[in-house]
Amino acid sequence: xxxxxxxxxxxxxxxxxxxxxxxxxxxxxxxxxxxxxxxxxxxxxxxxxxxxxxxxxxxxxxxxxxxxxxxxxxxxxxxxxxxxxxxxxxxxxxxxxxxxxxxxxxxxxxxxxxxxxxxxxxxxxxxxxxxxxxxxxxxxxxxxxxxxxxxxxxxxxxxxxxxxxxxxxxxxxxxxxxxxxxxxxxxxxxxxxxxxxxxxxxxxxxxxxxxxxxxxxxxxxxxxxxxxxxxxxxxxx
Numbered sequence: 001x002x003x004x005x006x007x008x009x010x011x012x013x014x015x016x017x018x019x020x021x022x023x024x025x026x027x028x029x030x031x032x033x034x035x036x037x038x039x040x041x042x043x044x045x046x047x048x049x050x051x052x053x054x055x056x057x058x059x060x061x062x063x064x065x066x067x068x069x070x071x072x073x074x075x076x077x078x079x080x081x082x083x084x085x086x087x088x089x090x091x092x093x094x095x096x097x098x099x100x101x102x103x104x105x106x107x108x109x110x111x112x113x114x115x116x117x118x119x120x121x122x123x124x125x126x127x128x129x130x131x132x133x134x135x136x137x138x139x140x141x142x143x144x145x146x147x148x149x150x151x152x153x154x155x156x157x158x159x160x161x162x163x164x165x166x167x168x169x170x171x172x173x174x175x176x177x178x179x180x181x182x183x184x185x186x187x188x189x190x191x192x193x194x195x196x197x198x199x200x201x202x203x204x205x206x207x208x209x210x211x212x213x214x215x216x217x218x219x220x221x222x223x224x225x226x227x228x229x230x231x232x233x234x235x236x237x
Contacts, residue, residue, distance in 0.1 A: 098189035
């Protein structure tokens with residue numbers, strides 16, 4: 001109960017814990033239509049290693065393009081665009097139990113933006129002038145492709161997820177709409193099974209978890225770079 005209360009308090013509108021369910025049948029066509037084949041954003045082929053130079057030291061993220069091609073591809077694309085440079089870790093919760101470190105709001109890189117507005121922004125595509133939003137992407141280990149658009153929370157199903165909220169998991173924050181993730185992400189400070197199937201995990205901290213443990217609210221991502229992999233494709237990898 002403490003974890004659920006904390007998630008609602010800390011991530012507010014960015015982490016939704018409503019009890020939605022989805023049957024255990026194979027992903028249907030409407031779900032697939034939200035995936036890489038129909039996406040206007042690039043998908044990740046293979047894996048990628050992203051280095052975050054933070055105000056507390058370097059963190060490396062290993063991104064999984066097999067289990068989360070659309071979500072990981074969106075993140076890599078934003079890294080390559082420089083979107084995360086100068087952004088703030090605006091939500092950090094460690095008490096009464098470790099929860100998450102959250103950041104990546106593009107608006108937080110603007111020195112004129114008041115801190116009270118951090119966490120409300122999305123990435124706005126300069127070409128269209130519109131916010132880029134991506135659908136929820138959840139991959140079961142017993143299915144060939146991810147499911148899109150709805151949380152996967154049927155009893156027993158979450159134990160079959162390819163990517164779970166273990167300590168160091170990297171996942172996308174979103175609003176109440178499952179298809180509203182954009183740029184903000186979080187790192188789990190401990191296993192958070194209550195979030196499994198509800199939020200898209202797309203990688204893990206592969207190096208520098210001790211740095212994540214030192215990050216406090218207001219610390220920054222100085223620069224984010226792709227240091228290995230990171231091949232982006234349009235359509236299904």
